[in-house]
Amino acid sequence: MNRTGRISSRQLYHRNETTLSTLLLAVCALICLATTDLFAQGRAFNGLDMDLGNLARLSNAKTRSISPENFTGEKGKAGMATEGTGKNAARDLGQGWKVSPSVRIPAKSTFTMGEINGSGAIQQIWMTPAPLDKTQLYVLRFYWDGETAPSVEVPMSHFFACGWGKYAQINSLAVCVNPGSAFNCYWPMPFHKSAKLTMENLDDKDMTLYYQINYTLTDVPESMACFHAQYRRESPLKTKGLYTILDGVQGQGHFVGTYLAWEVHSPGWWGEGEIKFYMDGDKEFPTICGTGTEDYFCGSYNFENRETKKYQTFSTPYTGLAQVLPPDKIYEVGQRLGLYRWHVTDPVRFEKDLRVTIQALGWQKDGKYLQEEDDIASVAYWYQAEPHAPFPKLPDKEALRVAPQQ
Numbered sequence: 001m002n003r004t005g006r007i008s009s010r011q012l013y014h015r016n017e018t019t020l021s022t023l024l025l026a027v028c029a030l031i032c033l034a035t036t037d038l039f040a041q042g043r044a045f046n047g048l049d050m051d052l053g054n055l056a057r058l059s060n061a062k063t064r065s066i067s068p069e070n071f072t073g074e075k076g077k078a079g080m081a082t083e084g085t086g087k088n089a090a091r092d093l094g095q096g097w098k099v100s101p102s103v104r105i106p107a108k109s110t111f112t113m114g115e116i117n118g119s120g121a122i123q124q125i126w127m128t129p130a131p132l133d134k135t136q137l138y139v140l141r142f143y144w145d146g147e148t149a150p151s152v153e154v155p156m157s158h159f160f161a162c163g164w165g166k167y168a169q170i171n172s173l174a175v176c177v178n179p180g181s182a183f184n185c186y187w188p189m190p191f192h193k194s195a196k197l198t199m200e201n202l203d204d205k206d207m208t209l210y211y212q213i214n215y216t217l218t219d220v221p222e223s224m225a226c227f228h229a230q231y232r233r234e235s236p237l238k239t240k241g242l243y244t245i246l247d248g249v250q251g252q253g254h255f256v257g258t259y260l261a262w263e264v265h266s267p268g269w270w271g272e273g274e275i276k277f278y279m280d281g282d283k284e285f286p287t288i289c290g291t292g293t294e295d296y297f298c299g300s301y302n303f304e305n306r307e308t309k310k311y312q313t314f315s316t317p318y319t320g321l322a323q324v325l326p327p328d329k330i331y332e333v334g335q336r337l338g339l340y341r342w343h344v345t346d347p348v349r350f351e352k353d354l355r356v357t358i359q360a361l362g363w364q365k366d367g368k369y370l371q372e373e374d375d376i377a378s379v380a381y382w383y384q385a386e387p388h389a390p391f392p393k394l395p396d397k398e399a400l401r402v403a404p405q406q
Contacts, residue, residue, distance in 0.1 A: 045057045045058070045059040046059060046060075046061055046218045046219050046220070046221075047059035047060075047061025047216050047218045048061075048121055048188070048190065048216070048218065048220070048224075049188070050123070059218070060218070061120075061216045061217065061218035062075075062120075062216060062217040062218065063214075063215075063216055064116075064214075064215055064216070064217060065078070065212060065213065065214045065215070066113065066114035066116075066212070066213040066215070067211060067212040067213070068081075068084060068085070068100045068101060068102055068103050068210070068211070069081060069099075069100050069101065071114070072115075073114065073116065073213075073215070079095075079096050080095065080096070081095070081099040081100035082095055082099060083099070083100065084099045084100025084101070084102075085100065085101060085102045085103070085104065085208070086098045086099050086100060086101050086102075087099050087100075101210060102208050102209060102210040102211075103208070103209050103211075104206050104207070104208050104209075105199060105201040105206065105207050105208075105209055106201065106206050107201060107203055107204050107205050107206055108201065108202065108203075108204070109200070109201055110198050110199070110200040110201075111198065111199050111200075111201070111209070112196065112197070112198050113197045113198060113199055113209075113211055113213065114195070114196070114197050114213045115194070115195070115196045115197075116191070116194060116195040116196075116215060116217075117193075117194050118193070118194070118217050119191065119192050119193065119217070119218065119219060119220045120190070120191060120195075120215055120216050120217040120218050120220065121188055121189055121190040121191065121215060121216055121218070121220065122188075122189040122191075122195065122197075122213060122214070122215045123186075123188065123189075123214055123215055123216060124184065124185065124186055124213075124214040125183075125184065125185040125211070125212070125213050125214070126182065126183070126184050126211065126212045126214075127156075127182075127183050127209060127210060127211035127212070128180075128181050128182050128183065128209075128210045128211075129156065129181070129183075129207060129208070129209050129210075130181075130207065130208040130209075131207070132165070132166075132167065132181045133165050133166070134165070134203050134205075134207065135155065135156045135157035135162070135165055136155045136156075136157045136158070136163070136165055136400045136401055136402055137155070137201070137202040137203045137397060137400060137401065138155065138156040138157075138199055138200070138201055138202070138203075138207060138209075139153065139154070139155055139156070139199070139200040139202060139394065139400075140152060140153070140154055140155070140156055140159050140197070140198075140199060141153050141197070141198045141199075141200065142189070142195070142196070142197050142198075142227070142229075143195070143196040143197075143198075144189075144191045144192075144194070144195055144226045144227075144386065145191055145192050145193040145194055145195075145226070145386065146193060146194055147386065147387070149388075149390060149391070150391075151226055151227065151228045151229075151386075151388060152227065152228060152229040152230075153229075153230065153231065153391055153394055154229050154230070154231040154379050155231060155400055156183065156199070158231055158259060158261060158377060158378075158379045159183075159185070159229060159231075159379060160175055160177055160183040160184075160185065161175050161177065161259045161320075161322060161338060161340045161379075162177055162183075162322075162323070162338065163259065163261030163323075163338055163377055163402075164261060164323060164325055164336050164338060164402060165402050166323070166325070167179075167180070167181055168322045168323040168338060169315060169322070170315055170320065170322050170340070171315040171316065171317075171320075172315065172316065172317055172318065172319075172320065172340065172342060173186060173317045173318065173342065173344060174186055174187050174257065174342045174344065174381075175187075175340070175342075187227055187256075187381065188227070189226075189227040190220045190224045190225075190226065190227075191220070191226065192220050192222075192224075195215075197213060202397045202400070225252075225253055225254075225383040225384050225385050225386075226383065226384065226385075226386055226388075227381075227383055228253075228380075228381070228382050228383065228384060228388060229379055229380065229381045229382075230246060230379065230380050230391050230392075231377070231378070231379050231394065232244065232245065232246075232377065232378050232380075232392065233375075233376070233377035233378070233395055233399060233400075234375070234376055235263075235375035235376070235377075235399075236265065236373040236374065236375060237360060237372070237373050237374060237376065240371045240372070240373055241273070241359055241360050241361055241371025241372060241373075242357060242358075242359055242360065242371075243357065243358050243359075243360055243374075243376045243378070244355070244356070244357050245258060245260075245275075245356040245357060245358060245378045245380050246354065246355065246356040246380035246382070247355045247356075248355075248389045248390075248392075249350070249353055249354040249355070249382070249384065249388070249389060250352070250353055250388070250389045251352070251353075251384050251385050251386075251387075251388065251389075252350065252351050252352070252384060252385050253349075253350060253354070253382055253383050253384025253385060254343075254347035254348060254349040254350065254382060254383055254384075255277070255343060255347060255348040255350070255354060255356065255380070255381075255382045256342065256343045256344065256347050256348075256381050256382055256383060257340070257341065257342045257343060257379075257380070257381035257382075258275075258296075258339075258340065258341045258356075258378065258379070258380060258381070259338070259339070259340045259378060259379040259381075260337075260338070260339045260340075260358075260376060260377070260378050261336070261337075261338050261376070261377040261378070262336070262337045262338075262339065262374060262375075262376050263334065263335070263336045263337075263374060263375035263376075264332070264333060264334065264335050264336075264337070264372075264374055265333060265334075265372060265373055265374045265375065266333065266362050266370060266372050266373075266374070267331060267332065267333050268331050268362055268363050268370075269302050269331060269362055269363055270293075270331075270360065270361075270362045270372060270374065271292060271293030271294050271302065271303075271361075271362075272292055272293065272359075272361040272362060272363065272369060273292070273293050273358055273359025273360050273361035274289055274290045274291060274292065274293075274296075274358070274359050274361075275289075275290040275293070275296045275356070275357070275358045275359075276288065276289050276290070276356070276357050276358070277289075277348050277354070277355075277356055278354070278355040278356070278357075279348070279350040279351075279352075279353065279354050279355075280350055280351050280352045280353060281352065281353070282355075288348065293358065293359075293361075294321075296341060296358075297319050297320075297321060297339045297340075297341050298316075298318070298319040298341065299314075299319075299321060303321050304330065309330065310327070310328065310329070310330050311324045311327075311330055311337070313327070317342075317344075318341070318342045318344055318345070319339075319340060319341045319342065320339065320340050321337060321338070321339050322338050322339070322340065323336070323337060323338030324336070324337050324338075325337075325405060326405075333406075334405060334406040336405060342381075347383075354382070356380060359371075360372040360373070360374050360376065
């Protein structure tokens with residue numbers, strides 16, 4: 001600045017030069033960061049979060065699979081069995097010809113389907129049991145990273161959204177149930193150190209299980225949480241008109257799904273109840289409140305087909321009323337329904353704690369709401385950072401068993 005207080009042309013030049021240099025340095029830094037990021041994406045893709053958009057990308061992830069033909073998932077160790085449930089059928093063909101396609105799990109025993117050491121993720125599970133009508137008595141438990149209490153503890157039937165022990169076709173992204181009794185799971189299940197999956201047979205008779213666990217061994221970011229699923233049942237409801245889907249969750253995570261097996265104990269429409277998500281210190285009132293049971297499951301007006309005047313079943317990628325028993329009735333006492341809702345694109349995120357409830361609310365003849373006392377079983381699905389809070393004790397065998405429909 002000269003004596004007149006004005007900036008000279010030389011000073012202005014140097015000031016602009018400094019500003020331009022700073023700007024150029026910033027642009028160069030951004031270009032370097034972007035280039036580094038692209039390089040990292042191209043060279044360090046871990047093979048997780050697969051979809052059509054990244055299916056062509058190469059990675060160093062290792063694909064492995066556990067089944068009765070390879071109980072350990074080891075490389076080059078599949079199809080080597082000389083003993084197994086198919087031994088007699090393969091007696092003229094020998095090793096390598098479907099000698100061990102399934103396992104028999106004795107009554108009142110637990111079978112370890114698979115144990116995995118290292119970091120990676122389970123990407124798909126297929127299984128089919130025999131007999132099918134006992135699936136409420138076959139309990140799945142999944143353990144992550146050496147934990148002693150399972151992160152998943154659910155009867156097989158309910159985990160795959162078929163809680164009434166009868167086949168129902170499910171055409172969703174997370175769970176598919178296909179003819180004749182093929183149960184498939186596509187929930188991503190990452191683990192940082194290890195994974196263990198078991199099946200307990202609570203029945204008085206032996207069962208046969210065909211299964212395959214497809215997984216990858218790869219680097220798993222610390223930010224990836226573990227998969228959880230918890231079963232509950234109340235019959236009748238402990239609090240008239242109110243059912244708790246999930247409670248006592250501690251830590252950070254996100255809720256990703258609900259399955260309900262609902263038996264109606266009052267005539268008329270039963271689904272006026274609201275689902276509520278209490279999170280991060282909510283007490284009397286929740287942060288999220290739905291507008292009705294069929295609304296939460298992305299239907300409307302009682303799921304009723306306006307032409308047939310019956311419940312309209314449906315199964316879509318994220319939600320469905322997949323099962324109505326008996327299918328030719330509506331608004332009847334004793335009717336059974338199976339509903340699922342996956343929060344894949346709209347997870348319910350929480351930072352400290354979570355509780356989820358749903359009201360069992362119908363109609364009285366005078367146009368007032370009716371607090372119902374129905375039979376409801378549920379599965380809550382969520383991801384969270386470990387450790388997780390203890391689960392409620394699983395109901396005993398008789399409480400898990402589905403009684404004949406009245």
